Amino acid sequence: MSDGDLAASDQPALPVGDDALPRPWLRTDAGAVMEAYQDPAIQRWYVRRADSVQEAGEWIGQWQRSWSEETGAHRALVHAGSGTLLGRVALKSLSLADGKAEVAYWTVPAARGGGLCSRAVQALTCWALGRGGFHRIELEHSTANEASCRVAVKAGFEEEGVRRSAWLHADGRHDVHLHARLRQS
Numbered sequence: 001m002s003d004g005d006l007a008a009s010d011q012p013a014l015p016v017g018d019d020a021l022p023r024p025w026l027r028t029d030a031g032a033v034m035e036a037y038q039d040p041a042i043q044r045w046y047v048r049r050a051d052s053v054q055e056a057g058e059w060i061g062q063w064q065r066s067w068s069e070e071t072g073a074h075r076a077l078v079h080a081g082s083g084t085l086l087g088r089v090a091l092k093s094l095s096l097a098d099g100k101a102e103v104a105y106w107t108v109p110a111a112r113g114g115g116l117c118s119r120a121v122q123a124l125t126c127w128a129l130g131r132g133g134f135h136r137i138e139l140e141h142s143t144a145n146e147a148s149c150r151v152a153v154k155a156g157f158e159e160e161g162v163r164r165s166a167w168l169h170a171d172g173r174h175d176v177h178l179h180a181r182l183r184q185s
């Protein structure tokens with residue numbers, strides 16, 4: 001992949017079902033992001049904490065800039081009718097030279113268990129390995145995070161192994177399960 005190709009292309013349209021809509025992040029989402037990060041599960045599985053609406057707004061600014069800077073692709077998942085924030089799906093740690101990226105995600109508690117996250121991860125990965133031009137998309141989660149492992153498997157990510165003691169969370173060190181999907185040759 002060449003520098004500039006991604007930024008020059010349209011951001012992906014992701015089919016995730018009738019009830020949810022992926023869209024670019026807006027600064028006005030900061031309050032909902034701050035609220036999402038009050039969820040104990042998000043606090044447990046993410047090292048990062050949003051301690052204020054201003055901090056959440058700064059993250060959104062980074063997520064918005066990431067496409068033109070070719071460092072990421074971040075989408076808000078919102079309810080198609082009400083516009084309520086349901087979750088986040090993203091590509092991060094882009095390496096254009098290698099054609100590699102990582103996928104990241106969360107959903108708010110009220111949106112969980114209906115397959116939204118798996119569909120969003122699947123749609124973003126299909127775009128990345130197709131029109132996006134990437135060769136390999138990685139997905140990592142704590143080995144204790146069984147829901148995240150289900151998302152990985154349902155979205156077609158093969159298991160590749162365990163990185164021991166790789167993440168330091170608030171409750172201590174976690175082994176990390178590595179999954180990946182490759183571009184079909």
Ligand SMILES: CC(C)(COP(=O)(O)OP(=O)(O)OC[C@H]1O[C@@H](n2cnc3c(N)ncnc32)[C@H](O)[C@@H]1OP(=O)(O)O)[C@@H](O)C(=O)NCCC(=O)NCCS
Pocket residue numbers: 041042045046105106107108111112113114115116117118119140141142145146147148150151
């Ligand atoms: C992980 C997460 C994104 C899943 O979102 P979701 O929208 O519920 O995902 P889906 O509905 O697509 O799939 C969830 C799967 O996990 C399963 N699951 C949920 N809780 C589980 C648990 N405690 N143990 C095992 N499986 C669990 C569900 O049954 C479902 O699998 P199934 O369809 O085979 O029944 C969501 O729980 C979340 O945001 N958690 C907190 C943040 C997080 O962990 N992010 C990932 C960090 S790597």
